[in-house]
Amino acid sequence: MRKIETTCIQGGYTPKNGEPRQIPIIQSTTFKYDSSEAMAKLFDLEESGYFYTRLQNPTNDYVAKKLAELEGGTAGMLTSSGQAANFYAVFNIASCGDHIVASSTIYGGTYNLFAVTMKRMGIEFTFVSPNCSDEELNNAFKPNTKAVFGETIANPAVIVFDIERFAKAAHAHGVPLIIDNTFATPINCRPFEWGADIVTHSTTKYLDGHGATVGGAIIDSGKFDWTKYPDKFPGLCYPDESYHGVVYTEKFGLAGAFITKATAQLMRDFGSIQSPQNAFILNLGIESLAVRMERHCYNAQKMAEFLNDHPAVEWVTYCGLKDDKCYRLGQKYLKNGSCGVLSFGVKGGRKTAEEVMKRFKLIAIETHVADARSCCLHPASATHRQMNDEELAKAGVKPELIRLSMGIENIDDLIADVKNALDAVIK
Numbered sequence: 152m153r154k155i156e157t158t159c160i161q162g163g164y165t166p167k168n169g170e171p172r173q174i175p176i177i178q179s180t181t182f183k184y185d186s187s188e189a190m191a192k193l194f195d196l197e198e199s200g201y202f203y204t205r206l207q208n209p210t211n212d213y214v215a216k217k218l219a220e221l222e223g224g225t226a227g228m229l230t231s232s233g234q235a236a237n238f239y240a241v242f243n244i245a246s247c248g249d250h251i252v253a254s255s256t257i258y259g260g261t262y263n264l265f266a267v268t269m270k271r272m273g274i275e276f277t278f279v280s281p282n283c284s285d286e287e288l289n290n291a292f293k294p295n296t297k298a299v300f301g302e303t304i305a306n307p308a309v310i311v312f313d314i315e316r317f318a319k320a321a322h323a324h325g326v327p328l329i330i331d332n333t334f335a336t337p338i339n340c341r342p343f344e345w346g347a348d349i350v351t352h353s354t355t356k357y358l359d360g361h362g363a364t365v366g367g368a369i370i371d372s373g374k375f376d377w378t379k380y381p382d383k384f385p386g387l388c389y390p391d392e393s394y395h396g397v398v399y400t401e402k403f404g405l406a407g408a409f410i411t412k413a414t415a416q417l418m419r420d421f422g423s424i425q426s427p428q429n430a431f432i433l434n435l436g437i438e439s440l441a442v443r444m445e446r447h448c449y450n451a452q453k454m455a456e457f458l459n460d461h462p463a464v465e466w467v468t469y470c471g472l473k474d475d476k477c478y479r480l481g482q483k484y485l486k487n488g489s490c491g492v493l494s495f496g497v498k499g500g501r502k503t504a505e506e507v508m509k510r511f512k513l514i515a516i517e518t519h520v521a522d523a524r525s526c527c528l529h530p531a532s533a534t535h536r537q538m539n540d541e542e543l544a545k546a547g548v549k550p551e552l553i554r555l556s557m558g559i560e561n562i563d564d565l566i567a568d569v570k571n572a573l574d575a576v577i578k
């Protein structure tokens with residue numbers, strides 16, 4: 152089997168004789184057919200093909216196929232954002248009256264989507280700490296639980312999720328594990344190898360890698376056997392009346408059922424499609440992903456070590472540090488490095504944190520993370536602003552926490568920038 156660095160470049164699209172070497176941007180809303188019968192077959196899902204870019208577009212599918220290959224899955228789709236990806240991944244198998252178990256340390260935007268917006272749709276979430284006891288985890292499941300959700304590396308707490316443990320618990324209760332693999336990327340972790348069933352991405356982050364496009368992706372491992380629990384997953388195992396009674400698991404098999412349903416129903420009805428232009432730009436980012444991740448991780452490790460030794464710093468969280476509480480899990484799941492994001496707290500709390508950040512010159516304050524340019528954020532006053540102190544504590548976000556996203560600049564310049572700011576606040 153070819154190596155992952157090669158798939159970053161060559162995956163998803165193989166041109167035939169005389170076709171473009173780079174993936175073509177199919178900038179077209181619609182597609183032409185010779186007869187109504189031919190088109191009817193597409194509408195009935197009798198044949199695969201394209202008819203309207205709100206549902207599917209060839210450029211997107213080349214890139215989704217590459218991502219599926221990178222993750223080791225059977226099918227994939229692009230969405231307009233990471234938020235849309237996580238919404239679709241859950242809503243594809245959960246409806247009003249259902250329940251989901253989710254890690255409490257997930258990204259603030261996802262927490263809000265689950266705890267507020269999807270709750271209004273009648274889906275209930277129980278949030279558990281990623282290091283909760285077995286008893287607590289077991290007790291979180293209900294008869295109407297449809298999935299477990301976690302992040303490989305939590306944003307912004309940078310805690311490593313014990314994928315294997317949560318996969319076992321999910322499977323023991325007959326439900327899939329959905330993993331948001333945004334921070335690790337398939338270069339550093341492939342959750343399917345540890346038992347996860349569905350993977351999601353905010354492609355806005357490392358996959359694009361240049362802060363150029365907002366996007367998301369969903370990839371299915373094809374391994375979860377929905378047909379073992381038809382009454383729990385009726386949308387996949389019983390006829391879809393909106394498609395003339397098609398049964399997704401029968402027609403598309405375990406390899407294709409989940410993604411086909413999400414495309415045919417959710418894309419059709421919600422239309423959160425990624426634009427083909429953005430998919431093209433995303434693909435350029437993915438081509439250099441393996442090379443960039445290596446540098447992101449190298450820079451983050453060096454910065455974590457520097458911060459750890461600085462007298463103005465109270466604590467540093469990065470699983471590459473030997474005394475980090477996630478070091479052991481990091482060694483298990485992220486052998487080649489975790490990501491370029493780390494967090495630290497300065498002595499003096501929230502006020503000093505804000506002062507230090509103001510003094511950075513190279514490292515910009517941004518509501519962004521995981522791209523080529525280094526940036527930082529104070530989550531308590533930005534992404535996690537909606538949370539009260541108790542929720543912040545549960546999400547692993549302290550008021551003095553600064554999230555630092557190491558880009559791929561030269562590490563000496565980045566350390567000089569941080570040193571300058573920290574030296575200035577030492578009393």
Ligand SMILES: *Cc1c(COP(=O)(O)O)cnc(C)c1O
Binds near residue numbers: 237260306331352
């Ligand atoms: C940013 C992010 C999201 C949301 O993605 P968008 O592309 O901004 O919609 C979801 N999960 C994680 C882990 C993220 O970092």
